[in-house]
Amino acid sequence: MDENIVIMLKRIGRVCRPLLAIALALTLALAPIGAVWARSGGRIGGGSFRSPTFSAPRSIGPHYSAPVYPSYGGGFGFPLLVPFFWGGGGGGLLTLLLLVGAGSFLVQTLRSGIRSEEGDDSIGVRDPQVTVAQVKVGLLASARQLQKDMNALALEADTQSPEGLSQLLQEVTLGLMRYSDYWAYGHAQADRLPLSRAESLFYQASLQERSKFSVESLSNRNNQIQQVSQAALQRSAAGIPDVGEYLLVTLLVAYRGNLGTLPVVNSMADLRQCLLQLASIPADRIVAIEVLWTPQLEGDTLSAEALLTEYPEMRLL
Template identity: 85%
Template structure:
């Protein structure tokens, strides 16, 4: 008897669910629409094979009579008059030069032995949904930005950071973290963080990856009826930036001032150091917003400002 009732009820439940989805506002069906802008590559020519710091053969210079070459060393031992002291001074100068070269290599993002070092920074900003114009600005950047060149990515990073700082009055939550890792681990962390953020979207409705733009027509996702009140309260913008070298740590975000400092530091990264960038924001669709419950559930790391 129960099985027979179950067989009868299943089609009715399916029809009821279909009606609910069909009659529900599009903003509820497509909850948490998301956008993504990004570019760059961890396999660019910038990261060629690491330079080895091992023993190398000494350069051989031509010797013509009293010119440069082996005869230059002979007077140190057979010429008398302070030859040993001169040799020690040359050894000391050579050691200093080697240390200086290694230090310069380290500052440029190499660990001197293995893979180049890459810093991965994440900054997240939770804003009140009344910051409607910010959605429009980031949507416009997604359609206009050059995401294929380091200069274009640097400009994108500056524009998004500036847009966010202009809406600092709407900031409610924030988070920042930074890690410096060898290239393979940095690449893994970067794309894991990207996938984690993208998994929070029900649909990616606007993307620009390496100048490849994909957009879901707004008309297909607009509200089913006019005058339906907003169902959410927040917007979230996430910046993922991978860059060579170490340009300083980001502060722990507990205040608006600290979050502003994080954005300013990211915006100041030189274009030639940028490896990859992704800007992810949700909701992407105008009129679609994020509920407080969803924000606290999906972004537990964010702190109230």
């Protein structure tokens, strides 16, 4: 009886083994992309919210002070007393006292007003207004050349100087507009905040986007390049069908002042206008920039389901 049971179990095992293999293959094929293939991401960025540009000068505008003369006895300036005595009259004393008192009051008022204005300006310089803009573009995966252009830019971009950051912004926006035929989704928003709060918002948005990558496979931050080799992230030998449908590029730009409100993205024209506004930011107003894109590695994939799940703010163009 025991031997029969063992034989039966072996037969069941032989029959079920192919079924288990098929079930495992289906599980891998239907599983979320991130579970079977580390979704790669690229990052290019630079700038600092601690730039010396934002430090307040010691003073704003010239200081004014009344002329100081040596005083004698009663405390009135000697040049004022001499004409009084030379006049020989006592009737002018009251008039002189009133004039001196009025002059002293005006000088003190002027000094107080200047100090007050300088204090207000210093506060404004210490915590100026900064705009944090976010523009996201979802493109069809057939725009693979843009992916290659972004990879090359990450290895060559100067991300330490304002001029380099301005050139980076120009090249990314120009590259995206060249591939406008592949645009599928878009999103834009801008928040104008004091410097201290803008810094927090900028890095929070950056971390939120980077957390959606399984691995940051290429990074250039302040000219510090880090790269993960393609071989280290190859697919398994069994192979998984390439179901990638989209590329996603995110632009984060912090800049001083306000260069206009970004339109709500409901069409390709709105998205193009957003990119043009970012491209027009002068180099001396740029505080910080981050460009993030996924997937970064060739052959990596981003499905429509993943795009809509992880980026619910994106709108169909």
